Amino acid sequence: MSQPFLSIKNLTIDYIGDETDFRAVDNVSFDVAPGEVFGLAGESGCGKSTLAFAISRLHRPPALIRKGSEILLDGRDVLDLDPKALAAFRWREVAMVFQSAMNSLNPVLRIEAQFYDVLKAHLGLTKAQARERTAEMLKLVDINPDRMGDYPHQFSGGMRQRIVIAICLALGPKLVVMDEPTTALDVVVQREILQRINELRRKLGFSVLFITHDLGLMVQFCDRIGIMLGGKLVEQNTAEAIYKTPQHDYTKKLWASFPSLHGGVLA
Amino acid sequence: MKTLLKNRKALVGLAIIATIAILAIAAPWLTEYNPATRTGRPHQAPSMDHILGTTRIGQDVFARVLYGARTSLMVGFGAGLLITVVGTVLGIVSGYRGGKTDEVISFFTNMVLVVPNLPLLLVLAAFIGQASPVVIALILGATSWAWGARVTRAETLSVKQKDFVKSAEMMGEKQWRIMAFEIFPNVISIVGINFIGSVIFAIITQATLEFLGLGDPRAISWGNMLFAAQKASALSVGAWWEILTPCFALAFLGIGMSLLNFAVDEIANPRLRTGNRLGRWSLLVRNGEGRL
Amino acid sequence: MAFLLRRLGFYLAAFLAAATINFFLPRLMPGDPIQLMFSSAGAELPPESLESLKLTFGFVDGPLWKQYLTYIGSIFTGDLGRSIKYFPLPVTSVLGHALIWTLVLMGTATIISFVLGTWLGVMAAWKRGSRFDVIVSVTSIFATSVPAVVTSLIVLFVFGFTLDWFPNGYAADPSLDPAFTLQYISSVAYHGVLPMLTLCTVLIGGFTVTMRNNMINLLGEDYIVMARAKGLSDRRVMLWYAARNALLPTVSSLAIAIGTILGGSLVTEVVFNYPGLGNVLYQAILARDYPVIQGQLLIMTATMLVANFIVDVSYVLLDPRLKAA
Numbered sequence: 001m002s003q004p005f006l007s008i009k010n011l012t013i014d015y016i017g018d019e020t021d022f023r024a025v026d027n028v029s030f031d032v033a034p035g036e037v038f039g040l041a042g043e044s045g046c047g048k049s050t051l052a053f054a055i056s057r058l059h060r061p062p063a064l065i066r067k068g069s070e071i072l073l074d075g076r077d078v079l080d081l082d083p084k085a086l087a088a089f090r091w092r093e094v095a096m097v098f099q100s101a102m103n104s105l106n107p108v109l110r111i112e113a114q115f116y117d118v119l120k121a122h123l124g125l126t127k128a129q130a131r132e133r134t135a136e137m138l139k140l141v142d143i144n145p146d147r148m149g150d151y152p153h154q155f156s157g158g159m160r161q162r163i164v165i166a167i168c169l170a171l172g173p174k175l176v177v178m179d180e181p182t183t184a185l186d187v188v189v190q191r192e193i194l195q196r197i198n199e200l201r202r203k204l205g206f207s208v209l210f211i212t213h214d215l216g217l218m219v220q221f222c223d224r225i226g227i228m229l230g231g232k233l234v235e236q237n238t239a240e241a242i243y244k245t246p247q248h249d250y251t252k253k254l255w256a257s258f259p260s261l262h263g264g265v266l267a
Numbered sequence: 268m269k270t271l272l273k274n275r276k277a278l279v280g281l282a283i284i285a286t287i288a289i290l291a292i293a294a295p296w297l298t299e300y301n302p303a304t305r306t307g308r309p310h311q312a313p314s315m316d317h318i319l320g321t322t323r324i325g326q327d328v329f330a331r332v333l334y335g336a337r338t339s340l341m342v343g344f345g346a347g348l349l350i351t352v353v354g355t356v357l358g359i360v361s362g363y364r365g366g367k368t369d370e371v372i373s374f375f376t377n378m379v380l381v382v383p384n385l386p387l388l389l390v391l392a393a394f395i396g397q398a399s400p401v402v403i404a405l406i407l408g409a410t411s412w413a414w415g416a417r418v419t420r421a422e423t424l425s426v427k428q429k430d431f432v433k434s435a436e437m438m439g440e441k442q443w444r445i446m447a448f449e450i451f452p453n454v455i456s457i458v459g460i461n462f463i464g465s466v467i468f469a470i471i472t473q474a475t476l477e478f479l480g481l482g483d484p485r486a487i488s489w490g491n492m493l494f495a496a497q498k499a500s501a502l503s504v505g506a507w508w509e510i511l512t513p514c515f516a517l518a519f520l521g522i523g524m525s526l527l528n529f530a531v532d533e534i535a536n537p538r539l540r541t542g543n544r545l546g547r548w549s550l551l552v553r554n555g556e557g558r559l
Numbered sequence: 560m561a562f563l564l565r566r567l568g569f570y571l572a573a574f575l576a577a578a579t580i581n582f583f584l585p586r587l588m589p590g591d592p593i594q595l596m597f598s599s600a601g602a603e604l605p606p607e608s609l610e611s612l613k614l615t616f617g618f619v620d621g622p623l624w625k626q627y628l629t630y631i632g633s634i635f636t637g638d639l640g641r642s643i644k645y646f647p648l649p650v651t652s653v654l655g656h657a658l659i660w661t662l663v664l665m666g667t668a669t670i671i672s673f674v675l676g677t678w679l680g681v682m683a684a685w686k687r688g689s690r691f692d693v694i695v696s697v698t699s700i701f702a703t704s705v706p707a708v709v710t711s712l713i714v715l716f717v718f719g720f721t722l723d724w725f726p727n728g729y730a731a732d733p734s735l736d737p738a739f740t741l742q743y744i745s746s747v748a749y750h751g752v753l754p755m756l757t758l759c760t761v762l763i764g765g766f767t768v769t770m771r772n773n774m775i776n777l778l779g780e781d782y783i784v785m786a787r788a789k790g791l792s793d794r795r796v797m798l799w800y801a802a803r804n805a806l807l808p809t810v811s812s813l814a815i816a817i818g819t820i821l822g823g824s825l826v827t828e829v830v831f832n833y834p835g836l837g838n839v840l841y842q843a844i845l846a847r848d849y850p851v852i853q854g855q856l857l858i859m860t861a862t863m864l865v866a867n868f869i870v871d872v873s874y875v876l877l878d879p880r881l882k883a884a
Contacts, residue, residue: 018543056788062544064557090790103781106800118789151879381573381867385822386859393852394584471706475826478708480844502720514712518705525704538775545688
């Protein structure tokens with residue numbers, strides 16, 4: 001394996017409670033290589049979203065990343081960044097697609113404005129330059145650039161998802177974290193979007209951290225997969241190995257719940 | 268109820284209300300004076316004889332504020348209950364029945380919401396003449412239910428979709444039974460918030476109406492104390508005790524009720540709760556146990 | 560547009576409802592309604608004036624619906640009758656003059672406390688759990704829970720009487736002639752400080768709490784998290800993503816609060832002897848001047864409806880989802 005781009009070491013995250021704490025992520029370590037698609041699977045509540053949030057340091061109290069945790073990106077520990085460096089790091093290096101992309105766009109701002117603020121903050125583009133870049137990005141996801149003046153509610157769910165992806169790629173990030181990016185969409189749109197992401201990834205060369213509870217979908221899409229259970233990473237291997245020779249009991253159980261997929265539809 | 272007792276705001280609020288209630292009940296033992304009659308010289312400053320001084324016509328202010336608490340509490344809780352009952356019934360019926368019933372009730376609710384409450388009450392009270400505390404409670408109940416009806420209706424609409432309501436309907440349960448035994452218990456937190464809010468509103472409004480001279484001046488209440496003091500220009504003549512005593516009594520009761528209100532709000536909406544964990548979190552961060 | 564038209568229709572219905580209450584109330588009371596309404600002045604009123612008053616309030620020969628139409632007709636031609644206390648002044652001119660003072664007082668206080676309260680709420684929610692949040696929240700609770708009567712009396716006692724910093728009554732120095740002179744305007748401002756301070760104290764807490772709660776409910780939304788992930792400055796996220804969106808429900812709660820603001824303003828005016836509607840009304844109540852008491856309900860309702868309509872319009876402007884509809 002080549003030099004890892006993202007390297008998570010001993011990551012432990014607690015939610016502080018009134019009396020006792022809840023350990024959401026428990027001593028998790030894994031690497032993601034440049035251009036690789038790494039999948040994190042597990043049922044809801046297993047800590048995979050908590051982990052994803054930590055990479056861009058999006059947590060708010062009462063979440064707490066315990067000492068000893070490291071999130072290395074290109075060799076730099078994200079957890080050591082000061083606020084200014086953190087602001088510059090976010091989106092430029094790691095962009096995110098959230099669980100319900102439908103709600104990821106601010107309902108009262110035009111699409112254009114939601115591109116502009118990120119382009120201005122990071123690249124200092126003027127409004128005209130930003131508009132040009134926005135048009136370019138929207139074309140990339142097959143949205144008519146003429147519609148950049150519209151509001152989110154004027155687009156369908158699948159279109160909104162593609163807009164979010166376009167915003168995601170606007171700065172050319174090295175890693176895109178996708179937290180259940182397609183759960184709110186129907187199956188056809190889901191597949192379309194994943195194919196689109198894959199094409200763009202080949203073209204632009206970013207890595208993907210793909211998070212879902214849908215192991216079947218994941219095997220088709222990922223190079224390597226980690227399985228999470230109760231905050232722990234219980235198994236990680238290539239997608240093929242996870243599919244053909246699962247080691248951990250829990251992985252086997254997960255597979256048992258997908259009987260219909262055993263036709264072998266690996267892309 | 269248990270969560271209520273764990274909440275610090277709720278505890279302080281309940282303690283304040285309980286204190287006022289106990290003082291009101293124990294009034295005859297706490298003061299020897301009759302609150303309605305002249306017991307001393309006019310406008311005497313606080314002294315050993317009259318702890319909080321006397322009014323312009325020589326009534327004992329301490330006795331009046333103690334007995335007045337009875338009126339404020341009774342009108343507050345009585346009218347609050349009335350407002351809540353009317354609002355809850357209308358809200359559940361219009362939310363559950365839907366259709367024409369809902370249209371009619373909602374139309375009236377919205378209408379009452381845009382007619383300003385105090386001016387309306389002023390007109391009603393003015394025609395009724397000198398409104399006794401009971402009459403004030405009744406007109407409050409008749410005119411102030413709209414907000415409660417609106418929020419209860421909204422909550423009913425969401426409860427109505429739940430499976431247990433559907434299954435009760437399938438089993439041929441009567442409509443009033445569904446509303447009383449399936450819907451009502453599930454909108455109880457809204458009803459609670461409505462009740463506390465209505466009590467606060469009733470206490471404030473009764474005091475305001477009486478202060479404006481629409482109450483029955485013979486009734487012993489905090490609002491009438493303010494009215495009498497204002498008419499006697501108590502502040503200008505330096506008889507601050509006559510005006511500040513009912514002021515502080517009202518403020519104290521208002522604060523107690525509001526603390527309870529906010530506590531219930533926090534319990535009904537967990538996102539608003541702060542609790543202990545943020546304190547623990549800051550401590551851990553300060554000790555270098557972790558970060559964000 | 561259709562939305563606003565529908566609202567307008569509704570407001571018209573609400574105004575009619577207030578008028579209907581005015582019409583039926585004296586007729587529902589025991590005794591002779593004409594006697595009841597005009598008795599406090601009956602002896603002094605010249606007979607032809609009494610006749611015209613009776614006509615205005617719909618006391619004409621004929622069935623009830625005819626009386627009702629007569630009354631509604633006089634309202635919509637702007638005739639609210641004459642004040643009995645200040646006879647022969649028409650109710651509209653007694654109230655109209657006072658309304659200006661009330662609107663100035665109420666409008667300024669509402670704007671100040673809405674802006675300040677909303678800002679405090681935004682900051683408190685953003686710094687959730689901090690000392691700032693605790694102080695702001697607790698102070699707001701106290702400020703909202705004290706009745707306006709009490710707040711105004713205490714403010715009057717402390718700043719008017721004990722410290723003697725500000726005048727205790729009137730809207731301006733009575734020796735000055737009302738004019739657009741610096742002297743007169745500064746006198747108005749000086750006299751307005753205490754009523755304004757009272758009203759702001761009464762109002763600000765409610766705005767703060769509403770905004771804080773709306774913000775807190777919003778902070779977990781995906782678009783807020785995404786805005787932070789985008790590396791936008793805290794300021795940008797707080798103002799353009801969180802506060803901008805939390806403002807929508809706050810604005811609609813403003814519509815409901817207008818009734819309370821009106822009430823608070825009435826009481827404050829009575830305490831500070833301010834020449835607004837509140838004070839006129841107080842005098843009218845003491846004199847049982849029913850035409851004025853009834854007229855204020857209509858004028859207050861109209862004020863409330865106009866304010867509601869302004870809120871509706873700004874809601875449409877703030878929320879693009881409504882503009883399309």
